[in-house]
Amino acid sequence: MGIGRKLKGWMGEERAEALRERLHEVAEQSTERHLRLAVTGLSQSGKTVFITALAHHLLQAHRSVSLPFFEVAASGRIVSTRDLSPTAPRPFPLQSALARLAQEPPAWPASTEDLSEVRLAIRYRRTAGLRRLLSETGTLYLDIIDYPGEWLLDLPMLTLDYAGWCAQQAQLFAVEPRASVAEQWLAQVRAIDWSAPADRQQIRDLSQSFADLLQQLRADPHALSLLQPGRLVLPGALAGDERLALFPLPVAEWPAGGWPPGSGGELLSQRYAGYRDDVVKPFYTRHFARFDRQIVLVDCLKTLNRGEHCFDDMKRALTSILQSFNYGRSGFLRRLFSPRIDRVLFASTKADHVTANQHHNLDRFLELIIQDAQRDIRFEGIETRCLALSSVRSTQAAEAQVDGQTLSCLRGWRKSDGEEVALFPGEVPTELPRPQDWNDERFRFIDFAPRRLPLNDLQAKHHIRLDQVLEYMMGDLFR
Ligand SMILES: Nc1nc2c(ncn2[C@@H]2O[C@H](COP(=O)(O)OP(=O)(O)OP(=O)(O)O)[C@@H](O)[C@H]2O)c(=O)[nH]1
Ligand SMILES: [Mg+2]
Structure with a gap:
């Protein structure tokens, strides 16, 4: 009896067909891989800016030095990246978002009002060991969708x-x-x-x-x-x-x-x-049931500015949204029938709103917001990590002398009026503030207008840790 008939006998027509399709896909994976990355975040958490910067850096990765901690790019193994988004039914408006960030004065992309998709094909050279076994180059297809953060809130319903x-x-x-x-x-x-x-x-x-x-x-x-x-x-x-x-x-x-x-x-x-x-x-x-990996973007500084209610509410919203996703180890057999998220990165966005010595605190504060969600996900055996990042770095480090002491400061353009400012933005707590701390206007992190992002000649100074995010989310797929 042929293997096809045997499969049908064991598991029924539909499952046998799914298995055949999947085996075919697996065979193809020696040269092609597919990654569906869920970018999850409440409204204004930084999804669109993140997707724009990520696509921009990847499209330039073969000739820029902007991603030193993304091994495949840093070692020069990326051959070329193509933007296949125009083939999607609703392409992500990458060019217009980049044009806004590159204009003078630069502007942030508008708040998202509909769904759109990014599709990238990344051609890379294999690591030396695998080149002997498989073809010289491989291709990773990366799919990401962008959507208004408000709609995400409906998933728990x-x-x-x-x-x-x-x-x-x-x-x-x-x-x-x-x-x-x-x-x-x-x-x-x-x-x-x-x-x-x-x-x-x-x-x-x-x-x-x-x-x-x-x-x-x-x-x-x-x-x-x-x-x-x-x-x-x-x-x-x-x-x-x-x-x-x-x-x-x-x-x-x-x-x-x-x-x-x-x-x-x-x-x-x-x-x-x-x-x-x-x-x-x-x-x-259509859009949330099938993901391989997930990045959850959180604007921690907003909760510090707005206080305890905002903190509690964001925590509750994120915990209930994340319960809507499928988590689990994606072993071979499991993935055949139900793809699951096998790696989650929690990222605190807009890290350029604080000085570099506060990034570690920002990682820790993020842990406080997502601790319940993270506990549930880890229970499923999933790897998670917390990281502060900035997709488009908009401030520069500066120093000021106050009473004979040197203080770390930031220099940038204020978002509200475009005025150039140099300021000490304050410290990020590593523990939950006490009730009186929330109330005394202790936290006043301001929003910045973007610093111009060049269309070419991208450098590491244009982001904070975007390369570490890429390495964590997909570094292992470029073997
Ligand atoms: N300084 C700085 N600000 C950022 C960064 N990323 C996002 N922002 C700020 O956050 C705002 C919202 O970013 P978006 O990427 O539009 O957020 P979103 O999650 O797509 O929001 P919705 O589309 O409304 O759901 C921007 O207008 C910027 O003010 C960053 O890397 N650095
Ligand atoms: Mg958006």
Whole structure:
């Protein structure tokens, strides 16, 4: 009996087909490899800037000296990198992002409003030992998607029904700062009989005021992260869609037998199920279910500026989002049927907002934010690491003399007004600040405008540790 028939007998047609396909892929891997890298991060955490810088440095890696700790590049083994993004259905706007960073004065890319993809093919020379066994060169295909951070917040909704989601939201809205900001809206919702026939206009209006509330909680001074539904904050192509007329019902008594047919409660339950199944689920299955490795970008300095609520909320948001991914050792057989993330890097972005002697502290502070998520992931036997990075380094180190002492300072252009400043940005704590420390305006890390990123002639000074990130995420694949 042929091997194909045998396989079918053992495992059924569908699995045998999957196995055959995978064996074919594995055979091809002697010359080609594929890496799907998940860049995960809340809104404004630095995803787009990171993806832009990473693609830019990789596309120049064969002729620049910008990545000294990325072995395959530093040893001159990268032959060439091609940008295959234009072949993707929705290409990542790399050229326009680079043009903004290279213009005078340079500007950060705009906040992302839709999904897009980067595809790179990296041709490299094999290490000496493998050259004798395999071909002289190999190719690594790298896929990354970019998306608005707000949408990521919907992933945890996949495992909840409407009642479960409402209970969770009721808990969140019972404490500050949500409780005060939403006080009026909550009173309005609670005064309505949700068993009565649905009033569609009323639901539309309440949904609009809920969306306004979410915007308020997202902005300063609160800067909260765990804001759902994400499309209410950033609708993208769904702007004005009736399916988004949706909000939680934080009501005390939930009818035992469910909401009566035709009631407002029933309509909202249906809208929630529709949103979860038609909007969130396809986004997840198409783009988040199959990744090999993950980098989680976190803006730690923002939480230090904004205080304890912001810290707690970001921690909760990241922990629940990361529960949506598949982690596990990707042994050969396991990978045949369900690819899993086998390596995770947590990165504290915008490390150029602090002096170099604070980078270690930034690594440690990041550990505090992601400790719960990291514990869950490590439990699955997955390797993780924390690292502070800057994708586009925008400050320069400087020194100042104060009372006869030399202080490390930063020099750069302030993001808010473009003014050139030299300042001592302060220290990053390595332990959770005490309540009084959060409150006394101890932390005031400022945002910087970008320093011009050249289109050619990239150097190591244009980033902080981007090369270490690349080495950790994919160095082992260039053998
Ligand atoms: N100084 C400095 N600032 C950075 C760096 N990366 C990001 N930023 C700042 O962070 C802001 C947000 O970065 P983005 O890359 O657009 O963030 P995002 O995660 O894509 O945000 P959304 O698209 O809104 O989800 C930028 O406008 C910069 O102000 C960096 O390497 N250095
Ligand atoms: Mg973005």
